[in-house]
Amino acid sequence: MGTSFMKSLARPLVFRTKDSGKELAKYWKRTRDSLWLEPLLTSKEKSLLADLISRTSMDPRPWVWFSSSGSTSDGGLKFFAHTRESLTAAARGANQHLRTSSEDVVVNFLPLFHVGGFSTWLRSELGGYTWKHRPLKKWSPSKAWEVLNSEEATLTSLVPTQIHDLVSLNLNAPRSLRAVIIGGGKLDSDLYRKARALGWLLLPSYGMTELGSQVATASLKSVNLDEVFVEDSDSYTLTWLPHITQIQKCDGKWRIQSPACATLKVQISPEKAFSLELFQRNGEVFVEDELIVDGKNRTLQALGRKDEVVKVKGELVSLNQLTSKLKSYVARFFDGTLEFEICNFSHPRLENELVLFLEQKGLFEMHPHFLKIQKLLKEFNSQQKPWERIVRVEWLPQFTRSPLGKVKKNLLASQFEDCCLED
Incomplete structure (x- = not known):
């Protein structure tokens, strides 16, 4: 494991160009190599991490590594390793939920070293539809709006900050766009209503790096309703994606069972101390988020961490x-x-x-x-x-x-x- 892992760490995949999907597909098919989708570590830190992992007795399968969008409580970094199988399960589940077809055109503005951006590419590969990576050197709502229109996008993924910027400019949603998956933060209800008034068909979601992106997302039916916002709980009613088999309370935490679980976890403290642990063994992860779960109807409301x-x-x-x-x-x-x-x-x-x-x-x-x-x-x-x-x-x-x-x-x-x- 050590040699191939060192190769992938020494040359992390950082995508900036429009044809990066072809490059990513090439690396994805190299199933003996691990992929390190994280541009933030120095060469020395990558070497330290590779050495740490090569000296463990962990399963030597090649991994796909992502940094978590959240940091540790002390300001450090954390990373999760997925197998190609776990990421594939998450991508297939999202495609099924979104009812994608060969006619879809996905425009992605998110960075590919983040699981949210990477997953848009993998879904398109598995679903056989068009994927266009359009990274903006500096986020510009007017430029993003122009790209969505010119590419005739049917799907895209954005974060609440980006929706705020589009709404602030009073930009109507492109006619071709059938849904926008919202992740990376809590979507304010007032912003949701303003965006819907401008024609942006938003699907709030609850996801995490540990589970390969989305766990639960508003249903496609909700785009035809005035709102999916739950007034009394200040949250949204979200539907479990098909690859989520169970969510239940266990010892004060929520146990989420799915074939999409990450396997390894690495934490790096601000002092650059590394630690590695086996994250899950039985296809389940435990989270401490504040959730309201309805297992019978396979829905949840995410109230916060x-x-x-x-x-x-x-x-x-x-x-x-x-x-x-x-x-x-x-x-x-x-x-x-x-x-x-x-x-x-x-x-x-x-x-x-x-x-x-x-x-x-x-x-x-x-x-x-x-x-x-x-x-x-x-x-x-x-x-x-x-x-x-x-x-x-x-x-x-x-x-x-x-x-x-x-x-x-x-x-x-x-x-x-x-x-x-x-x-």
């Missing part, structure tokens, strides 16, 4: 739900243009205190809308329970984001502390 539910004054507070509430105020006060995140800081008396972070260069007091933000918060807090109130506002010059543009919330606190030390 467990670490996004915190205790304040002994009461549980969902940061996701609080963020959704605040977004409705932001939409009214700022037309939705204010970049913010709600985070929690440990507090000796309250357990946790809720802090609003703004993406702002310079002092908050110098913010052009300082007084309006103060008014917004006063009104917002007056309508929340005592333990749901935001106690202060902080700012950062720039939020740390993943390659898909998702804010890495678990790094904001340490990023803020670093900024304070620099000051």
Whole structure:
């Protein structure tokens, strides 16, 4: 395993060109080699990782490695190794759910080293339909809209940030587009409604690198409804994909059974310490996300990650739900243009205190809308329970984001502390 693995690590597959699908197909068929779809590690780090794996007694099958879009709690990186069989199971399940045919044209803007982008290619290979990789050097909603129209795309995958940008420009969905799979973050209900009003047929999804991309996705029937949004739970009703065999509670975690499970997991700490573990043995993974699962009807609602539910004054507070509430105020006060995140800081008396972070260069007091933000918060807090109130506002010059543009919330606190030390 060591030699071929070293080759794949020494030459990671980083796709930037329009014909990268042909190159990827060539590597995919080289079933004796492992593929490393991650451009972030240095040559030294790749060598260290290859040596670590070559010295283990793990199954020597060639792997396809992906970095997770989320980082570890200490700001490190984590990677998952799939077999070609597990990724194929996930891709076939997605094709079945989306009812793809040879007439489909998929345009992909997502990076191919991310499981979300890679899976769009594999689905097209297995489904026999057209796949066009159109990476933009810098994300541009107007350029993306032009590409979707010119290529007559029928399907694409986008993240909530990208939908926000398209809606902000008031761009109507291309007529050829029959569905947009949304992943990589929580889709705000207000944004969902605005996008639907412009003709964007959005299918919110719940997925993870560990399971080869999608686990559950809104049904195609939902594109013909006014909304799939569940008012009472601040979430969406999603249908399990065909390759998901079971989701059930087990010792406080959700056990997801599927042939699409990753096999190995590697974590790299900020100090560059490596650890490798066998991730699953029996085709099942355990997650701690907040889910509402209906096994009989094979549906679920994803409320957020467990670490996004915190205790304040002994009461549980969902940061996701609080963020959704605040977004409705932001939409009214700022037309939705204010970049913010709600985070929690440990507090000796309250357990946790809720802090609003703004993406702002310079002092908050110098913010052009300082007084309006103060008014917004006063009104917002007056309508929340005592333990749901935001106690202060902080700012950062720039939020740390993943390659898909998702804010890495678990790094904001340490990023803020670093900024304070620099000051």
